[in-house]
Amino acid sequence: MNDVILSRIAEALTWTGRYVERADATGRILDAYLHRLLEDPWRDEDTACRSLYAILGVDAPGRQHHCDMQQVLDQLAFDARSTGSIEGALGAARLNARSAREAVSSEMWECLNSTWHALADQRTAARRTGGPYAYLELVRRRAALFFGLADSTMSRDDSWRFVVLGRSLERVDMTVRLLSVRVLDAAHAPDWPTLLSASGADEAYARVHGGFGEGPKVAEFLLLDRDFPRSALHALTTAEECLAALGRPRQDPARRPIGALRTHLEYLDSESLEAGLPTLLRDLQQACMASAEAVAEKFFPYQGPVEWAQEGA
Amino acid sequence: MADIFDAYAPADAWDEMFERPGEVRTAYEPVLAALQPVEPAELRFRADQMARAFTDRGVTYAFAGEERPWPLDLVPRILDALEWDLIQRGVAQRVRALEAYLADAYGPCRAFEDGVVPWRLLLNSPHFHRAAHGVEPPGGVRIHVAGIDLVRDEAGDFRVLEDNVRVPSGVSYVIENRRAMTRVFPSLFAEQHVVPVDGYAQRLLAALRAAAPGGIGDPRVVVLTPGPNNAAYFEHALLARLMGVQLVEGHDLVCRGNRVWMRTTRGEMPVHVVYRRLDDDFLDPLHFRPDSVIGCPGIMGAAMAGNVTLANAVGNGVADDKLLYTYVPDLIRYYLSEEPILPNVESFRPDEPGQLEAVLDQIDQLVIKPVDGAGGQGIVIGPKADRETLERTRQAVAADPRGWIAQRPVALSTSPTLAGERMAPRHIDLRPFAVNDGSEVWVLPGGLTRVALQEGNLIVNSSQGGGSKDTWVLAEGPAERPYEEAGGPLPEKAPRQLGPDGTRAVVQEGAQQ
Numbered sequence: 001m002n003d004v005i006l007s008r009i010a011e012a013l014t015w016t017g018r019y020v021e022r023a024d025a026t027g028r029i030l031d032a033y034l035h036r037l038l039e040d041p042w043r044d045e046d047t048a049c050r051s052l053y054a055i056l057g058v059d060a061p062g063r064q065h066h067c068d069m070q071q072v073l074d075q076l077a078f079d080a081r082s083t084g085s086i087e088g089a090l091g092a093a094r095l096n097a098r099s100a101r102e103a104v105s106s107e108m109w110e111c112l113n114s115t116w117h118a119l120a121d122q123r124t125a126a127r128r129t130g131g132p133y134a135y136l137e138l139v140r141r142r143a144a145l146f147f148g149l150a151d152s153t154m155s156r157d158d159s160w161r162f163v164v165l166g167r168s169l170e171r172v173d174m175t176v177r178l179l180s181v182r183v184l185d186a187a188h189a190p191d192w193p194t195l196l197s198a199s200g201a202d203e204a205y206a207r208v209h210g211g212f213g214e215g216p217k218v219a220e221f222l223l224l225d226r227d228f229p230r231s232a233l234h235a236l237t238t239a240e241e242c243l244a245a246l247g248r249p250r251q252d253p254a255r256r257p258i259g260a261l262r263t264h265l266e267y268l269d270s271e272s273l274e275a276g277l278p279t280l281l282r283d284l285q286q287a288c289m290a291s292a293e294a295v296a297e298k299f300f301p302y303q304g305p306v307e308w309a310q311e312g313a
Numbered sequence: 314m315a316d317i318f319d320a321y322a323p324a325d326a327w328d329e330m331f332e333r334p335g336e337v338r339t340a341y342e343p344v345l346a347a348l349q350p351v352e353p354a355e356l357r358f359r360a361d362q363m364a365r366a367f368t369d370r371g372v373t374y375a376f377a378g379e380e381r382p383w384p385l386d387l388v389p390r391i392l393d394a395l396e397w398d399l400i401q402r403g404v405a406q407r408v409r410a411l412e413a414y415l416a417d418a419y420g421p422c423r424a425f426e427d428g429v430v431p432w433r434l435l436l437n438s439p440h441f442h443r444a445a446h447g448v449e450p451p452g453g454v455r456i457h458v459a460g461i462d463l464v465r466d467e468a469g470d471f472r473v474l475e476d477n478v479r480v481p482s483g484v485s486y487v488i489e490n491r492r493a494m495t496r497v498f499p500s501l502f503a504e505q506h507v508v509p510v511d512g513y514a515q516r517l518l519a520a521l522r523a524a525a526p527g528g529i530g531d532p533r534v535v536v537l538t539p540g541p542n543n544a545a546y547f548e549h550a551l552l553a554r555l556m557g558v559q560l561v562e563g564h565d566l567v568c569r570g571n572r573v574w575m576r577t578t579r580g581e582m583p584v585h586v587v588y589r590r591l592d593d594d595f596l597d598p599l600h601f602r603p604d605s606v607i608g609c610p611g612i613m614g615a616a617m618a619g620n621v622t623l624a625n626a627v628g629n630g631v632a633d634d635k636l637l638y639t640y641v642p643d644l645i646r647y648y649l650s651e652e653p654i655l656p657n658v659e660s661f662r663p664d665e666p667g668q669l670e671a672v673l674d675q676i677d678q679l680v681i682k683p684v685d686g687a688g689g690q691g692i693v694i695g696p697k698a699d700r701e702t703l704e705r706t707r708q709a710v711a712a713d714p715r716g717w718i719a720q721r722p723v724a725l726s727t728s729p730t731l732a733g734e735r736m737a738p739r740h741i742d743l744r745p746f747a748v749n750d751g752s753e754v755w756v757l758p759g760g761l762t763r764v765a766l767q768e769g770n771l772i773v774n775s776s777q778g779g780g781s782k783d784t785w786v787l788a789e790g791p792a793e794r795p796y797e798e799a800g801g802p803l804p805e806k807a808p809r810q811l812g813p814d815g816t817r818a819v820v821q822e823g824a825q826q
Contacts, residue, residue: 004577006565098371099541101550102560106370114369158578246578299578 005103010162011300012100017166019093023086024143025174027136029055030077032198034069045069051190052076055181058084073132078123086139090116105153108146115142161242168239169288172232175199175222176284183277192218204228216274224265232284236262254294257287317353317735324738326724327469329390340391340787347501348388353734360387360731363493372489375544384780385490386730387497390741390762394789397758400471400745403655404461405754406645408747411478411632413648415455418631419446429647430640437715439685440630442593444600448617451524452751455626458517459747463655465726472658472723474742476633479625480590483761484513484746485548490783506788508758514555520750524622525585532585535559535575539591539607549590568611571618586622593627635684635718636662659721664714672719673707679719681706696722728782730764740765741782759784
C-alpha cells in the first residue's frame, strides 16, 4: 500500500540523511584536527581553528580575537541552534525523522532519538575532562548505526532512496569543502594526512597507495577513487543511481548536473586533475547545489507551513 | 527482608489485588508471588529502566511543556475471563446504542419524537453539525473507534463514567505498555495466559477499509494528524506505521472536485478513507474554524459528496455529550430492546425541572462536571472542594444548567502502585477500546488503565499527571494459541567458516564478543 510517499515525507527523509551525514563528517573533521593539534605542540591553534571554520563554512571571529579549540567546539559541535554544528544537525535530523515516523523504521527513529538524549551527558563530560573524544565517537558510531539500520531495516523503495540521496549529496559537499580549504586557502591549510583521516580515508588510502598520503595523490583519492564510499566519484554515482531509480528521465534537471560531472570525473587523468583542481571543486559544489534545488522543485513542490527543521527557513 | 507490601493500607474503596488486608484475590496470586520477593531498590531500578526505554523510543507525552517518558506502573491490572466477558459485552452494547442514536439524530429523529430524549439536547449541542445531517456513512458506521471509560465502585461493580466517540486516544499506550511489561516480567507472561493486544491495528485497518465509499476496489486509507507538536502524535505515528498507511498532515492533502488527494513524489494520489485524529472544529476551515491551519479545506465537501469517508464521522460529539450520557441506559432499552449490561454512575441533570435545586442543595456531596470538558478539566469534586470553589460552582451551574451534570461520587477502586520505595493504593479507571467494522463491534482485550498517582486523587488523566498500568485479560482455561506452531525439523545450520588452512576456525567464535 505504501507504493508512494508523500512529498513532505520525501523531503524530511532527504534532510534526515543529509543531517546525519553532516554530523558524522563534522565529527570526523573535528576529531582529526584535535588529534593533530595535540600531537604537534608547535602547531598554531588559532590557525587550525580558523581552518576549521573555513571548512565548515562558519564565520570565524575577527582577526583580533584568538580562536581556541573550546570556542570551536562550542560553535561546531555543541551549538544546538545551528544546523552547521553536530548537535544542531542531529537535532534537525531527529525532528525530520520524527515528522516522518511512519516512513523511517522504528529502529532508525530510536537510534536518532536516543542519540539526541545521550548527547547532553557526553557534552557535559567533554566540558569537564576537556576532551570531546567520547562525544565525537558517540556521534560517529550512532551515524554508522543509523545508516546501517537504514540499510538493513528499510525496503529498497523510494523512501530509502531519498535518505541515501541526501546522504550522498552531503558527502560530496563535505569532501569538497575539505579539499577546498587545502587548495583555495593555503593559509589555513590542513596537511594531507589530516585531510585523509578527517575523511575516514587514511586506512583505505594506505591500502591502495601505501604511505600517509601526500599532495595530489590524496586529492585524487578523495575525488576519483571508485571504491571508497566517501570519494566524490562514489557519492556522485550513488546519488545518480538514486535519481535514476526515482524514475526521472536523463534530461532531469536534478540528475543532469551530477551526471555530467560524474562522467567528467570518470575519465579525468591525474595531470588534468591537478591543473584544474580549483575549478573542479567549484563545479562540484555548484552541481550538488543545483541538483538539490532541482530535487526540491521536482519532488517537494509545495511550501508547508512548518519548516523549522529545514535550512533557509 | 522488607516487604514492599508491608505498609499497604487499602483505602476506603474496592482494592483490585486484596480482598482484605493480607488476603490476595486469586487472579493476582502469581503477580504478588513475583513481586513480593523483589527488593524496593530493584523495583525502582526496573521502573527507571523502563522510563529510559520509553524516552529513547520516543514514547513520551507532554506534561507542562516538557517531554516526559510515558508513566507505566510496574504492577499490572488484571481482569479475569468473567469480568472481561461482562465488560466486553457491555461496551459493545453501549457502542451499538450510540451508533443507533447518531443514525437517528442525523436522520429520522425518532427518539426525540417519541420523547425518549428531549429535542433541546440535540439542538443545543455545540457538536451538532448540520453539515453531517443526511450524510449516510458507508455501512452505517459513524463510530469506527470508541473509548468507553469505566470505573469500579465500592461494591466492585463496573460502571460507565463516560463515552468517547469522537477522537478517543490512548490505544497506543495499551500496545506500548504490553511491550514494556513483557520485557520487565517475561516469566509472568509465560505462566499467566494473558490475552494479546497486538491485533488492534489489523482490526482497525479492516474497519477503515470496510468504511470506504462504495465501488472502490482497493481503498487508500490515511491517518490525519495535526502534526508532531500534538500531544498524541506518537499514537498517530504508531497507528499509521502498524497499519502501513500514510500519516498525513492537513497540507499534504488537497481537495479538488469534491475529491481528496494527497501530494506524493509521484504526483497526486486519491484518498478514500481518512482516519482523522483532529477535532471536527479543525477539520475543514471552509466549514468550521476559518483560522485552522491544520485541517484541509474542502474535505467536508468531499465527505458530504460521499467520495471520502471520515472516521470517526463528523458530528459524533452529540453522542458523547456528558448530558446525553445520562440517557444512554434509556437509549439501550429504546433502540436495542435490551437491559444495559453496564450501569451508569448515578447522575443528575440540572437542566431538568426540580433537579437543579436538588443539585444546588447538596453540591458539597456531588461531583460536578461541565458537559463539554475533556481531560478532567473543570471537574469539581464536592466533598473535597473548599467553600469558595463550591460557591463559584453553584453560581456557574445556576447560570447555565444545560452546561453541567452532577454525579454521586464514586470511590474508584484502587490498585497497588509503586510510590517511592513501596506499594500504595492508588485509584484507577479503565478505558476499553472498541472498533466497529459495520458487522461487529470488537473490543480490544483489556484497555488503558489509568492511575491517579497522587494519593487520594480521583482524576486519572495523563494531562493531570496520571500514570498507567498494563491491563491483563486472563484467558479462560489453558491459553488459546492464535497461531499453529511451526512443525518440522529446523533447517541445517549454515556451514562454519573455514580457516585459511582449511581447518575450522573454532577460536574465532566466542572470542569476538
